[in-house]
Amino acid sequence: MHGVKRKQWTQELLKQKKEQDRKRITQYRGLVDKLLDSRDSKTYNMEVFKETTQLLRINPEYNAGWNYRRDIIEHLSPELKHEFWEDELAFSMALLKDYPKVYWIWNHRKWTLENHIDKSVKIWLRELAIVSKLLQMDPRNFHGWHYRRILVAEIEGRTGQSRDGEELQYAIDNTNKNISNYSAWHQKATLIPKMFEKDEIKDKKKFIQDEFTYITNAIYTDAEDQSVWFYIEWFVKNHIVIDALGRDELIQKLQELQENILAINEDDLQFSGKQNNWCLKVLIVLEDVQRNLKVQFTPHSHEYLAQLIEADPMRKNRYLHLLHRK
Amino acid sequence: MYTTERRPSMAERRPTIVAMSAQSVVPHLAGIEDPLPDTTPEKVDVLIVGTGMVESVLAAALSWQGSSVLHIDRNDHYGDSSATLTVDQIKKWVNSVNQGLFSGCYDNAKLYVSTSIGNHNGKYASRDFGIDLAPKVLFAKSDLLSILVRSRVHQYLEFQSLSNFHTFENDNFEKLTNTKQEIFTDQKLPLMTKRNLMKFIKFVLNWEEQPEVWKPYADTPLCDLLVEKFRLEKAQVFELMFSIGLCYNMQTKTPEALQRIRRYLSSFDVYGPFSVLYSKYGGPGELSQGFCRSAAVGGATYKLNETLTSYDPNTKMALFGDGSQVYVTEKVVASPSQAPKDSRNIPNQKYEVHRLTCVVEKSCEQWFSEGESAAVIVFPPGSLKSGNVEVVQAFILGSGSEICPGGTSVWYLSTMQQGSRAEMDLDAALEAMEASLIRESSTDLEHDDSLVQFGPNGETLINSVRLGQSFKQYVPRERIQFLLKLYYTQYTSTPPFNVVDPSFFDINNIDGNGKLIPGASDNGVLYTAMPSGEISYDEVVTAVRVLYEKIVGSDDDFFDLDFEDEDEAPMNKADYENAIEDDEDVDMNVGRHESAEFVGEMEI
């Protein structure tokens, strides 16, 4: 209302608003019914196509609407020009702006690209730029990350060239920007073994050494962030580390990491009187890894588990189970 | 105590509006429906004198609440003590100050203007510049910002980001390391320092809920907490207190300082990777215009070049310089800077803010973040040659802010130091800025052999200068061209760090138990506070709210506006969900979630 205070809305106005909402719902239901009828009678023309636009604008989560829309497009496709496909991309982009987390829109966008009249790799590269821009605005949208990986695979398939290097850099840029970007850490964990295998990383030893420095830096910056701890757990257990460093250096690196985690845990204890559960959990992991490497050490896992049972009673039974196993 | 009878709101006063808006017909807006009369009204609810920041926001709040407002200003421009002025207007203003026209509000104004400005054949025109008398920055999370959006005044304005806060230390400008990213990727910070800094940043975001951490330090300066509890080093302490917290001295107590540090941090990433914004074309002077326009749209009457001569609380008549008069049903609110002659009720403006504003013929881009046009430089206590006890703050704006032409920039320096040593501190800060600028810009001339100096081990010093090391030996070859230099002392009743104390407005409240001063021209006038030295807009809304409550009786409906936006608000999501039928055929081409490689409970 223009310059009218909410509180002073008259009963009449509230009634009108309700009435309006009711109308819109009726209109929506009407639209749904109508479209379902058209679909069942196998109607495929521009008119019903426009109706799907109308419907999906109101409710982009209505997947039957998307399916029908695609059926229509497929039937009309011989007549559809370049401009139509571009408009279709613009349509899903406009919806994504309001509903970035609706899977069906991402799905339709992918389908649009696959069926686009332009079969060149250009539109896929353009799409990669678009989704990177979107992720810049919303770096933790996992739909976007997932979609991005699909695009990369598509582009790699079409050009026959690996984009692993670029993708790794992209992931690193994102963890630099935000340590808590789970999707970016995940991307790293997916890429690194692949790149090791394909020999895309030249100096493997240095790479792993640097990675130890990087994760140490990360836990000092934020010891509460679970993404980093998950990544560390994955990293120290993966065979690439021993392959690259050899047993002796790996043990040395693991022990350095262990010392740093102990220092962080000690610092937490001093500051707040509590130990850091993440530290304890990863310390246990590090002992496991060392045990597998046949390192001689005085184990503390029982101690850590006992402390975890106290500090994290929700998962008490799990810790108890592990305690008895060891 | 106050009138319990509430004035009908805009909506209630104009019953037609309800019917009209329901039909989506243009509702009444001043000036757009029927022509307005050419004379000022005979009777108004509130007369506001002075179009400074506080008065302008108040005018808008009252107009939209439904009060009839007459808003005047004795100048031919908007903004009063928070105006944005051209160079010619500055000259005039300085003359007025020195003639004692603003006694008690300003004094000691000194102005130097280069011949390159104005004078027909000068390089620059007077109106190429927009100099703020009380420059301010806007925190991305602040009460003023939400009022700007709610009142839609933001649509009249353009805001730009300011990311760079520099702390001057050991003869150097250090850029602030305050984001998680910067802390994470900083190569120089020791690991434990990173951790301590991050720990403090997390703590401060909800410090109130953790009394066990700060209570022992409640009555001590914040630096004790930072050093003892968080084990931070001097460089971080200074950054946190003076750049992030924008505190004025070492003595700032823990709760106040934490509050201010949080203000910065919680503003970060609201609109992007920065905490602070400023308005293009000028600061409070520009915002004042925006709120005045909003007030006018809400029905207020505006008259510039008009002075209040006197107000008589018994007859409720206000007399003006042009001989006209108005009957004021409720209140006269005036800025101390526009008080009528023979006024006796102006509250004592006992705190000094010393300002030095310079226009410099240098773009100063090196101080700005990429794509930006502004920076803040803070000179912590003891960092200057003058041995400053209080902080000196400098707010730098480049030509991208459109307040000065390309190749120039405006430096606003201010300090809360009281008395004559303030000017020494300002001069020392200016000198440090000048030296740094000459040094930095000289090193840009990469191929100039005479500039390359070698260190004892043969390394070039240019790189170390770039890294921000001291370079005291360097003798500048050129001096910075100052196009304008303006010193002045401004007085305010708002103490450093405080917002306006509501009791301040009771001083001459004759409706209460105040007394009339015989012969005074301003009995019953409610005075606003002059702008304080605070670099942000933070006190403004508090001050307006207090005044609003004094006038209206309660602040319940303070800016309680609900404008409809262009794109109609979508219907309640729940309504749709009820209306949605189940999806019949689900085809999953793409995984809906992350693959489960390291998702979920950690395996231990």
Added chain:
Amino acid sequence: MNSSVTSIKLVLLGEAAVGKSSIVLRFVSNDFSENKEPTIGAAFLTQRVNIGEQTVKFEIWDTAGQERFASLAPMYYRNAQAALVVYDITKPQSFIKARHWVKELHEQASKGIVIALVGNKLDMIENGGERKVAKEEAEKLAEEEGLLFFETSAKSGENVNEVFLGIGEKIPIKKPGEQANEQSGLRITDDQRVDLTNSVNGPVRSAGCNC
């Protein structure tokens, strides 16, 4: 679907009672802008119009009465891409005022501003009233100052649409080809401007304010 919208800030100027507002009201409420209801915000009135393939969004700023006591703020003129300077063809005084506003605009407004000089109340002549401002005189002013010129009747609607159409056509609008990025949904704004209604964590709702 319209893939791009160009916003045009248009300011109104002219003596009181010449019909500034009526022209706008006529413009926003007639068939010309069918199915496009005007929005009255607290800030300004907006009206979308299709010109060729383009949609032009006029942001129409009225003086809100601030011109009465010579109290228009510099902000009013700032970045205006178009201005309507309105006078009443039966009132010579209002034409003198119009000259004054044109001069003011040249001084205060941005260089490329499109100014339309509009002589209103044509209907009064047609109903036997006396014209006091010659069309030739106004045309001469328009030519000297590089203005668009129209005579209108807000009452009958005569020529009103042409004013806005004329302005819309004269303002350079980006060609569709230049907006390839936008068509596929990518909007890169290299502008430094920060949109206060668009915070990182979603739009700022006016009701969601917590102050």
